[in-house]
Amino acid sequence: MTLKTLIAGLALGLSLTAAASAETIKIGVTPGPHAQILEAVKPLLAPKGIDLEIIEFSDYIVPNEALSSGELNANSFQHQPYLDNQVKDRGYKIESVATTVNFPIGVYSNKVKKIADLPDGASVAIPNDPTNGGRVLLLLADDGVIKLKDGVGTTASIADITENPKNLKIVEIDAAQLPRALPDVDAAGINTNYAEQAGLDPVKDPILRESPKGPYVNVIAVRSEDKDKPWVKELVAAYHSAEIKDFVEKTFKGSVLASW
Known part of the structure; x- marks a missing residue:
């Protein structure tokens, strides 16, 4: 050897x-x-x-x-x-x-360029799990699109909506399916990982985007x-x-x- x-x-x-x-x-x-x-x-x-x-x-x-x-x-x-x-x-x-x-998290739309442009009765899809669904509702509330009960925090749900001036139809969908559902609704709150997989740009494409702090x-x-x-x-x-x-x-x- x-x-x-x-x-x-x-x-x-x-x-x-x-x-x-x-x-x-x-x-x-x-x-x-x-x-x-x-x-x-x-x-x-x-x-x-x-x-x-x-x-x-x-x-x-x-x-x-x-x-x-x-x-x-x-x-x-x-x-x-x-x-x-x-x-x-x-x-x-x-x-x-x-x-x-x-x-x-961001709200995306194929139909409007700004969240303020959502028409009366528009459909908005959100994740069907409690925290991510609540996260989108809080984002909408922070922008004045809807109002929520005081103090709901991260556990906000559809039942906590107190004012909905545009009569938005909030639709709960499995988070992974939201990009696929986007063409069928007026807007959808989509988690970044699923948005990226669907070819969406999480920085440029949302019509409303959550603050990175939180x-x-x-x-x-x-x-x-x-x-x-x-x-x-x-x-x-x-x-x-x-x-x-x-x-x-x-x-x-x-x-x-x-x-x-």
């Missing part, structure tokens, strides 16, 4: 040993920016002995169920008000361990029992690195905003 062959064999052995000892962490995301950002995080964790397995979900319900049941180790797709609502309604023992990015920064969530585990610290450190902030700024050009 030559020295070159011996060195190659040792290198292969070390590589296989490292691969075998790598800790696999399954993290749930929704398609689009959340998945893209985690793909950029993945190689930063490999030298730490963590193999990040990114699993995509097409809705907002299953990732928390999968985390709670142990099918996932973490998820990264939701903002804090949504997580709080899920924990309250379903009793999940999961919690956030870090903020990630903010996706200012309670809707997204989070990484884990089971409460896991929050102090070493892999959680490594995941957060990699996500909050300068490399990932630079990636977010260059990739999304203002449609997705880093929280750190």
Whole structure:
């Protein structure tokens, strides 16, 4: 056996040993920016002995169920008000361990150029989950399109509308289906990730856009029992690195905003 062959064999052995000892962490995301950002995080964790397995979900319900049941180790797709609502309604023992990015939600339209141009009786589609639907209602209320009960906060619902001068027809639709429904309504409040997947520009296209400041920064969530585990610290450190902030700024050009 030559020295070159011996060195190659040792290198292969070390590589296989490292691969075998790598800790696999399954993290749930929704398609689009959340998945893209985690793909950029993945190689930063490999030298730490963590193999990040990114699993995509097409809705907002299953990732928390999968985390709670142990099918996932973490998820990264939701903002804090949504997580709080899920924990309250379903009793999940999961919690956030870090903020990630903010996706200012927008109202889009194929039929009018300004929110003030919506005609009497116009149909406006909003997400059918409590927090994102409420988020659009608050956005409409902040612009004076409707009025809501005092103090409703992030839990606003259609039942909280106290004044609707234009008799808008508020239609609740699954968040992922809103871009597809856009041609059939006068306007729709669409989450940034779904807007981008549909080819909409979340910075230029909305006729009304949420302020980037507010309670809707997204989070990484884990089971409460896991929050102090070493892999959680490594995941957060990699996500909050300068490399990932630079990636977010260059990739999304203002449609997705880093929280750190």
